[in-house]
Amino acid sequence: MTKIYELKNVSKTYRNDGKEFEALKNISLDVEEGEIFGIIGMSGAGKSTLVRTLNRLEDVTSGTVKFYDKDLAELSPGELRLVRHSISMIFQSFNLLNQRTVLSNVEQPLRIAGVPGRKRRETAMEMLKIVGLEEKWNVFPARLSGGQKQRVAIARALAANPNVLLCDEATSALDPKITGEILELLKKINVERNLTIIIITHEMSVVEKICDKVAIIDNGELAEVGGVKEVFSNPKSAAAKKLVFPSNPFAPSSEGGKLIRIVFDGTKSSEPFIANLVEKTGKKVNILSANTRSVGGIGYGQMILELPNDIRDQEIVIDFFEASGLSVSEVDINE
Ligand SMILES: Nc1ncnc2c1ncn2[C@@H]1O[C@H](COP(=O)(O)OP(=O)(O)OP(=O)(O)O)[C@@H](O)[C@H]1O
């Protein structure tokens, strides 16, 4: 595996009018070639700041951002220009040139790179074909839907033949159906062109649908990073739990009642293990919250259960779930 990005202890402090704000705190992570890497977090967490350090639209205050082993901070202006050619970006607001046709928009990076007219048009048409918009080549952006505009932006991004595509909330302005179509297109491009894609989003569903890895950014810090399946099936940090299993307003029905969280993976989710518990042990639990989701076609989930009051019964229930291969942890009610 080749590392495309290596971030080591990246921090970013904004300074305005004598005020300081630490937007990124000591972030270290790697992105491998060919991955779809998600960066997720609440609004203001620092996601856009982080993605802007990846093409040096933003200089880091400390730490290093390496792109293929090259420290971006150490590049000469000429080298930086070259590197930026291999890093394309798409945005929530599409950023198309409204006075130009679709084709001319897609030709833009080729024009900048000095590609001659005929070759430029050929390549641009090829890119429009990839995104399924070749028949709109002569239309102006104002006549396109949001989803179509983002397809044009993707075609333009691809025309530069980049090594990596950065997407900052690229689907946030689109409805769920169109979002799904754009994500499918990105996945197709990732597979067919082996293009590394970094996706910034505040939506879990986006990460679930297409990302291989995910980094959770919380308040400028890296709360968790790993495979999507690992992180989403068994979130460890408080920030990850909050994202994966949002607001569980549960409380035990009796004072001092004991709650457990059971986390199960795809192979287990289809088993009726609560029914099995009752059948095999005769003990009952109270389901306070249940949350399952599908990641890459495999179900994951968790349940918050209230245990029986008797301590021996509690042990029997926990033993049963553990023997079934489920991960069981006690829930702190104030969590
Ligand atoms: N140029 C700037 N000067 C000062 N503070 C900034 C600047 N840009 C961003 N910030 C602050 O840094 C923090 C992180 O901003 P950033 O745009 O990276 O968040 P985000 O995770 O992308 O949020 P959103 O989901 O709303 O896009 C915010 O508190 C923001 O106010």
Ligand SMILES: [Mg+2]
């Ligand atoms: Mg942002």
